[in-house]
Each structure stands twice: as structure tokens, then as C-alpha cells.
Amino acid sequence: MSLRMPVRASIPGRRRCAAALAATAICSAMFTFTGSDPALAGGAPPPRVPVPQLDWRPCSPGSPFDCATAEVPLDYADPGRRTIDLALVRRKATGPGKRIGSLLFNPGGPGGPGTVQMPQNYEAFPEEVRERFDIVSWDPRGIGHSTAVNCFGTPEEAAAWAARKPAGFPVGEQQRAAWNAAFKDLYQRCLKRDPELLRHVSTADSAHDLDLLRQAVGDRQLTYLGISYGTILGATYANLYPGHVRAMTLDSNIDPRAWTNHAMGDARLPTFLRMGSDVTAASTLEQFLTRCGSTGTDHCAFSAGSPQATRSKFDQLMRRLREQPVGTWTYAATASDTVSGLYTLHPGWTELAGRLQDLWQGRVPAPPAPLPAPPVPYPYLGDEQAGAVLCGDSPNPRDTAVYPALEEAGAARTGDPGRHWTWAAEPCATWLTRAENRYTGPWNKPTAHPVMVVGTLFDPSTPYTNAQAMAEELADARLLTNSGYGHTALINTSSCVNAHESRYFIDGTLPPPGTTCRQDTPPFATPVPHGGVAAGGGAMAGVVSRLLRQPR
Secondary structure (H helix, E strand, O other): OEOOOOOOOOOHHHHHHOOOEEOOOEOEOOOOEOOOOHHHHOOOOOOOOOOOOOOOEEOOOOOOEEEEEEEEEOOOOOOOOOEEEEEEEEEOOOOOOOOOEEEEEEOOOOOOOHHHHHHHOHHHOOHHHHHHEEEEEEOOOEOOOOOEOOOOOOHHHHHHHHOOOOOOOOOOHHHHHHHHHHHHHHHHHHHHHOHHHHOOOOHHHHHHHHHHHHHHOOOOOEEEEEEOHHHHHHHHHHHHOHHHEEEEEEEOOOOHHHHOHHHHOOOOOOHHHHHOHHHHHHHHHHHHHHHHHOOOOOOOOOOOOOHHHHHHHHHHHHHHHHHOOEOOEOHHHHHHHHHHHOOOHHHHHHHHHHHHHHHHOOOOOOOOOOOOOOOOOOOOOOHHHHHHHHHHHOOOOOOHHHHHHHHHHHHHHHOHHHHHHHHHOHHHHHOOOOEOOOOOOOOOOOOOOOEEEEEEEEOOOOOHHHHHHHHHHOOOEEEEEEEEEOOOOOOOOOHHHHHHHHHHHHHOOOOOOOOEEEOOOOOOOOOOOOOOHHHOOOOOOOEEOEOOOOOO
């Protein structure tokens, strides 16, 4: 789940994660919780507020994407006081066939900017869905081009702050002290600039926004696709507005009880360890090394000729980087980049193998090729945006002193991924603002129509077990298993998944119980072009993983 990027980041792993899609596991990774208005938290709809009027215009001259701004209440418990803006993007239905309505899409995070990531990943949506629906996304409150959590006066200030913390995660007492000091300072800066906004960027707040957007696009009921963090947003909406669900697909799921720590009990583990993100990342890494070692270097540059030899080579590389970094590629930066590099199977796994081979040979990997330009300028996407949502919404240990022991326990369980995922939520220890309005359950309110849940077996961020839990906890849901690799079926193509999603979105037909799909192309199926990724070049088509803020 991820898990904030600047979509153009300065440290190795963060550049990789900041590619096309947020999925964050949450893709997000930084950043607890308390009181709330009982009417809102208990599930009652907020007071009626005016439906935003959307003045759609081309995002830029000649662009096929339209942009608009929606005005919504900051606090749905007191909607007449202050308003904020939400930035939206739309691609109209292409036809043929009668337009059905709008599909609202959340790209994950928390903190994924839909105005950037929907256009960059538009072609990944099933063709039949693009023909029959306007695809609409938005930057959630607190994020990107919407009224955003921004705790710095200038880009230079933000860059200077980012340079104070180690890439990936801290290693050793000195780096831990610098890490904690940096994130404590970040929170204090945010508190001074707009403390009220920090209290009103919860998932429940965004669910209320989502229902206003549904009305603004003219739909009687909601058609929705949420990936990664977008699944907990979807589950929250389904239980706040169960009668408004027309069709909802949740792809790469967060177990709602893990997110809320079973309705806000004592948090002894951070969010991502409760979810089991470290376990699923370790199993996906093992698949990567096994598949790489089972082929030759013409398909996987890092192959050592066998799965066992390739695993040994990886372990040797990580030990070596602890003693001798390659440029800015430290052990921790590489460990986090490895997790984020597993998000996209094609070309992500091939490119990850190329980076690891470069490091093995003592070379600094080449920077990724530029991403396709979105129809809007890249917004500021600082760590504080994902952090405000995660730390306000999901409980985490509040004592910085417990994290080194949690890290060692995680490493004993799952190796390098355990260290990465332990620290992904550690900044919440010094982030003291909690969301005023949040939803903690129940999760089983009967919806007007059933929900489709998609879970991938080897997902480095959101475990398949979380998809099983989501399907069990919702009142009426059908699980579709994606037998494959990577974070989200949306960006790891399966024609089978696309066909089931298309039928479901268009006419409500669910896959038969127990249905399993496979991805179209297995790992390392395509030879590496001469001079391509194996040599460290090539584009990275990954996802924005909200957690590697660090190297996100």
C-alpha cells in the first residue's frame, strides 16, 4: 500500500518509484489517530452541501484530457465555514457504444496525484471501459494540485530538508537520530503553516469528497476503481454510502482491520507490518531472484546461472554495499529501491536486474528516461502530503525508541524488506496530529451492488491475504485471484483480469467464485535489447509507492 514523491526525485530508489502510478502500497510510506465526530465516524452521511459545478476545459491546448476544479468543505461536520479545492482530470468516453457514465479512479498512495497518474496510465484501463465511461480522477484533499499540505516556503527549502535524511531508511544510531530530527522538524513546519488542514485529510473526508464528485459528474450511483490505498478509500465509501455503489473494483487491497488496527487498539506494530507488507515483499523478491536465476543474462542481467547462485549474489551485493556504497547507492537506498522495483513486472523487473548488475560491477546505474509529460504540470508532492493522511488515519507506535527493535524483528522475519517496511511508517512517531473525522468500521454494510476485489499472489506491497480479508469483511464481495507478480493488476497486464473488469463495470457481471487469472507475459520473457536496460539504461514504468519517500 503503499504507500510521496516528487515525481522527479533525487535519490535512486525514489526516482524509480516516482514513475507512472502510485500505488502505493500504499504505496506511501511515511507517516495516528483519535477522536472524531460520531455522526461522521459512525457512518451517517454528513450534512447536505452544495454539489460542485465542474467547468471542464482542456488541460492544455490540444490535450484529449479535460481539467476542472471542485470546491468542497474542509470539515463536513461544519460545511459552511471553510472550503478547499480539488483538482480533477477527465478523459471522455471514446465509443463506440452508448456512454454509461463516469468511472472515478484513485491511484493509491496515500498521496497519489490523479491528475498526473491517470493520464500517464490511461492506456492501461481496459479498452471496453475507456469506450463506455469517462475516466475521471482527482488529486485528493491535501495532495498535489488540490489544496495541499505544503510545509515549505520554496522548492529550495524542501530540497534542503530532504537532503538531511538518509535515503531508503536509517542505518545505525547516527542516521536514526538524523532521520527522527528531520521528520520532527517537518511536522513542526506543517503545524505552523496550516494546522486545520492537517486534521481534515482523512480517508473518510476523501470518501465524502468522492460522493460529491459522483454527484458533480451526474451519476446516480458510483462506478469506481481504487488501487492500493484506493482500496481502503473504496471500502470506506462503500460503508458510508452503501446505497450509492453501482460497481466498485478494489485492486491490490489493504485489510481494513489492519489499517485501523482493529478499530484503533493499542498500536504495537506499524501499519505495514500489521498488513504483512514485509512478508509479501520478501516472497516477491524470492520469486524475482528465482526467475532471474532460472534464465540467462540475455533475459535477466543479474542472473548468476541458478536460483541459488543468484540469491547468494544478491546477498553478497547487499553486504558489500553496507561497507562500500556505489556513489549515492547505499545499502538502504538499494534495499528500498529493490522493493519498489518489484512493483511493475514489465519492464520493471528487467530494469531492476540491470540496476543490480550495474551495482555488482561497481557502476552507478544510469538515471531513468523521462516519463511522458502529463497534461498538467507536475505538482509539489512532498513527504508531508502522504504523511498527513497515513499518520492521521492509521495508528503507529508513537515512541521512536521502539523502532530499532521492530526493525531487527522484521529483518529476522523477512530480511531487507523487513527493515524497509518497518521504517516506512516510522515518521508517524513524531507526527502528532490525528484526523478529526475518520472511519474505523463496521465494514459489512450491505451495498446496493456487490464489490469486485482483485488480489495478486506475489505483490511486494499489499499481500494477497489482505485481498482475501477485504472480500470477507465487505458485506457482498467477489474475489478475483491474479496469479502473477507486481503491485496492482492495472499496471501488470492480464487480459483475463481486464475482461472480467470490463464485464463487471459495464453490466455488473461478476467472475464465477474461485476464478483465477494469469498475467499475459511471464517474468524475463523478452530478451534484453543490446545496450538496453541490462546496461543500466531504459525507462522505468513503475509506480509511485507512497512509502519510499525516502527512496519512494
